[in-house]
Amino acid sequence: MDTMRTYDDLENLVKNHYQNPDLALLRKAYERADAAHAKVMRLTGQPYITHPLAVAYRLAEMGLHMNVVAAGLLHDVLEDSGITEDEMRADFGDDITTLVLSVTKLKHAVHYRGEERYAENMRKMFLAMASDVRVVFMKFADRLHNLQTLYGQPKHKQLRIARESLEIYAPIAGRLGMSEIKGELEDGAFAYILPKEFERVKEIMDVKVRERGAQVSRIIDQTEKLISVSRILNFQVYGRVKRLYSLYKKMLRYGDDIEKIYDLIAIRVIVTSVEECYAVLGMVHQRWRPLPGRIKDYIAQPKPNGYQSLHTTIFADDKTIVEFQIRTREMHELAEYGVAAHWRYKEDGTRDVQNMRWMEELMLIQKELESKKDFMEQLEIMKIDVFKDRIFVFTPKGDVIDLPEGATPVDFAYAIHSQIGNKCTSAKVNDVVRNLDITLHSGDIVEIVTDKNRRGPNPDWSKFVKTRYAKGKIRDATKSSVRIWLSGMLKSKEEPSKKK
Numbered sequence: 404m405d406t407m408r409t410y411d412d413l414e415n416l417v418k419n420h421y422q423n424p425d426l427a428l429l430r431k432a433y434e435r436a437d438a439a440h441a442k443v444m445r446l447t448g449q450p451y452i453t454h455p456l457a458v459a460y461r462l463a464e465m466g467l468h469m470n471v472v473a474a475g476l477l478h479d480v481l482e483d484s485g486i487t488e489d490e491m492r493a494d495f496g497d498d499i500t501t502l503v504l505s506v507t508k509l510k511h512a513v514h515y516r517g518e519e520r521y522a523e524n525m526r527k528m529f530l531a532m533a534s535d536v537r538v539v540f541m542k543f544a545d546r547l548h549n550l551q552t553l554y555g556q557p558k559h560k561q562l563r564i565a566r567e568s569l570e571i572y573a574p575i576a577g578r579l580g581m582s583e584i585k586g587e588l589e590d591g592a593f594a595y596i597l598p599k600e601f602e603r604v605k606e607i608m609d610v611k612v613r614e615r616g617a618q619v620s621r622i623i624d625q626t627e628k629l630i631s632v633s634r635i636l637n638f639q640v641y642g643r644v645k646r647l648y649s650l651y652k653k654m655l656r657y658g659d660d661i662e663k664i665y666d667l668i669a670i671r672v673i674v675t676s677v678e679e680c681y682a683v684l685g686m687v688h689q690r691w692r693p694l695p696g697r698i699k700d701y702i703a704q705p706k707p708n709g710y711q712s713l714h715t716t717i718f719a720d721d722k723t724i725v726e727f728q729i730r731t732r733e734m735h736e737l738a739e740y741g742v743a744a745h746w747r748y749k750e751d752g753t754r755d756v757q758n759m760r761w762m763e764e765l766m767l768i769q770k771e772l773e774s775k776k777d778f779m780e781q782l783e784i785m786k787i788d789v790f791k792d793r794i795f796v797f798t799p800k801g802d803v804i805d806l807p808e809g810a811t812p813v814d815f816a817y818a819i820h821s822q823i824g825n826k827c828t829s830a831k832v833n834d835v836v837r838n839l840d841i842t843l844h845s846g847d848i849v850e851i852v853t854d855k856n857r858r859g860p861n862p863d864w865s866k867f868v869k870t871r872y873a874k875g876k877i878r879d880a881t882k883s884s885v886r887i888w889l890s891g892m893l894k895s896k897e898e899p900s901k902k903k
């Protein structure tokens with residue numbers, strides 16, 4: 404479960420994955436971390452540096468900016484007081500230091516206390532406090548390695564960390580569309596929280612994989628042949644095995660009837676375009692008979708978290724049932740990495756610290772949190788509904804903006820700044836130009852285009868905006884423009900008298 408990474412492993416990965424990576428920065432971060440954690444051992448008996456190395460390796464695998472990878476190496480050094488904040492700022496700059504500080508701060512904020520009703524608030528708090536989505540990625544990488552090395556912890560700590568991962572971290576990963584990480588978090592925690600069930604589900608899966616392995620590889624071969632005689636040139640076909648925790652949950656729903664679970668092993672087809680997805684679906688249906696009611700077009704109708712694919716279930720030649728999942732490479736990246744996909748290999752992924760904006764109400768809550776000792780007491784004070792039915796949308800720089808469900812780009816613009824709201828003309832959502840009245844979803848990256856010559860908001864916007872704040876601002880701006888217009892009228896009426 405736990406693969407030890409050396410600095411050379413990390414450097415090789417970076418050399419192979421990145422264009423012109425800053426290797427001097429990487430080495431400097433490694434050397435500082437190594438010195439800071441020298442002689443410290445983890446409870447697993449390994450030197451402490453294996454942990455930051457694993458975290459940085461994971462972040463590099465995700466293709467995140469080198470500053471994030473370097474911050475991964477340094478993420479625990481402030482706590483171990485091997486280096487002061489000022490020293491870090493001098494040596495590594497503001498961006499890396501801010502990332503490390505945010506990760507350190509979050510460590511103390513989110514603790515699972517066994518109260519289920521707080522779990523949702525914890526998740527929202529976590530996202531809100533992270534503010535910069537890169538901090539969320541760092542926390543995931545940190546948590547994944549801690550789960551992999553959980554065997555070294557005393558039993559009560561194992562349980563707490565596993566619960567936190569399952570109740571707080573995994574749902575956040577799910578919301579951000581990061582299904583790969585969500586699955587790893589869940590399976591890592593599952594083994595500790597429900598060890599008997601974990602073993603049982605694992606056994607069932609092992610048997611199924613052994614039973615059906617040959618058949619599935621036959622279908623993969625046949626599918627490859629089907630596609631290779633078509634005009635589609637660039638494609639991949641492979642089998643994917645369902646994650647254990649997700650299988651466990653499905654078994655609970657289906658009353659343990661494993662035969663009713665058709666996607667234990669699914670066949671995945673990755674192509675280049677949407678047209679090719681539908682073409683492959685056609686080929687599959689021509690070759691094998693589809694099960695009625697099992698064709699799902701998540702391309703035309705994406706899941707709420709943005710997931711897109713075509714799903715269909717067919718009767719194989721031996722009358723067993725097999726699910727196909729067909730998607731483009733881009734959809735695949737989004738399905739595996741979610742929000743993080745947008746940050747992959749982007750060299751402009753650094754964020755401008757000057758522009759860091761916290762949402763007003765969140766800033767207030769945060770201040771309150773710092774001044775009060777009891778965190779749970781604070782959650783009571785905040786009232787659950789502050790965070791009820793909220794979505795989390797990102798600026799292109801990775802700041803989190805917290806909005807009510809159903810919010811539009813105009814709500815987003817006003818949440819950033821009233822002048823951005825007043826001057827907005829169009830919006831780009833995940834790099835695509837969209838109307839100002841569309842509904843935003845958690846994980847969307849929204850960029851507002853403004854026109855400084857624009858006189859003010861369109862009064863019709865108040866028909867679709869969801870936040871009271873935006874409504875109020877639109878009303879105010881519209882009123883004042885009426886006032887200006889009226890005063891213009893008055894003036895022009897007065898004008899003749901002035902001439903007298």
Ligand code: MN
Nearest residue numbers: 454478479545
């Ligand atoms: Mn750590």
